[in-house]
Amino acid sequence: MTGRGCQWDKCLFCSDVISVSGRTFRTRSVESVLTEMQEQAQRHDTTNFLFLDLKLNSWPEMLRGIAKGIGGYVQGAEWIGTVHVDLRQDNGLSRADLQAAADGGMRRISFGLESGSQRLLDLMRKGSSVERNAQFIRDAYAAGLSIRCTMFKGYPGETAQDMMETVRFLEEHAPYLDRVRFNDFSLHTGTPIWQAMMEKGGVDAELRATHQDERRARMGYRPTTAPDRAYRRAKLRALDLVYQINRRKVRNAARQFDGLM
Numbered sequence: 183m184t185g186r187g188c189q190w191d192k193c194l195f196c197s198d199v200i201s202v203s204g205r206t207f208r209t210r211s212v213e214s215v216l217t218e219m220q221e222q223a224q225r226h227d228t229t230n231f232l233f234l235d236l237k238l239n240s241w242p243e244m245l246r247g248i249a250k251g252i253g254g255y256v257q258g259a260e261w262i263g264t265v266h267v268d269l270r271q272d273n274g275l276s277r278a279d280l281q282a283a284a285d286g287g288m289r290r291i292s293f294g295l296e297s298g299s300q301r302l303l304d305l306m307r308k309g310s311s312v313e314r315n316a317q318f319i320r321d322a323y324a325a326g327l328s329i330r331c332t333m334f335k336g337y338p339g340e341t342a343q344d345m346m347e348t349v350r351f352l353e354e355h356a357p358y359l360d361r362v363r364f365n366d367f368s369l370h371t372g373t374p375i376w377q378a379m380m381e382k383g384g385v386d387a388e389l390r391a392t393h394q395d396e397r398r399a400r401m402g403y404r405p406t407t408a409p410d411r412a413y414r415r416a417k418l419r420a421l422d423l424v425y426q427i428n429r430r431k432v433r434n435a436a437r438q439f440d441g442l443m
């Protein structure tokens with residue numbers, strides 16, 4: 183890990199910034215990270231690294247610094263990590279940054295796409311845009327990176343129209359995506375969306391809390407109204423696209439990391 187927490191720290195559904203890392207972002211220096219990589223490479227006789235940061239581009243200089251510097255510390259290093267395609271002018275994920283990362287040994291890049299609907303991204307306070315996600319995917323693919331994303335279905339307020347926008351996004355970007363994890367929405371304890379719901383006595387316009395799942399630190403729920411036919415149809419289409427993407431082989435360069443994260 184190059185740092186703890188997430189510089190954005192605002193997604194309403196996110197449990198990571200609460201349960202794992204506290205609510206502030208702090209980073210190590212690039213040199214400290216590179217020195218540790220050198221030490222770990224010798225200790226474990228490896229050149230493969232997996233970064234566990236919630237957002238490896240919280241401080242864009244970290245991503246650029248690893249890409250530029252790692253060759254001087256670990257020859258032939260290959261690595262993977264997770265980013266957030268945020269809307270800062272410099273989010274560390276420009277076409278040039280992604281190419282430099284690939285040239286510096288990055289093999290796979292993962293990110294939370296969540297939805298193809300801008301309305302829903304805004305509802306989640308995701309701090310990203312459909313347009314910027316699309317550009318990022320194209321640039322990362324052109325740089326030769328294997329791309330993975332997580333998404334979820336059933337976010338409170340999601341409509342058939344939102345799901346159709348997700349379908350269109352997946353249709354358009356399927357050729358560039360190596361893997362998609364399409365989860366059901368989870369209502370994690372302590373998240374802002376959970377708090378808002380608890381303040382309303384466990385029920386809001388879209389969801390009704392059913393039981394506390396202590397082991398998974400989340401709340402069970404039921405939608406207050408059953409999804410309509412158009413929504414169900416769109417969801418099936420999205421699932422079909424995800425299935426088609428996930429059964430393909432991943433890009434060769436990233437095969438050694440298959441099964442990890």
Ligand code: SF4
Binds near residue numbers: 193196199237294308
């Ligand atoms: S960008 Fe990722 S880690 Fe940061 S708040 Fe959003 S979901 Fe959580």
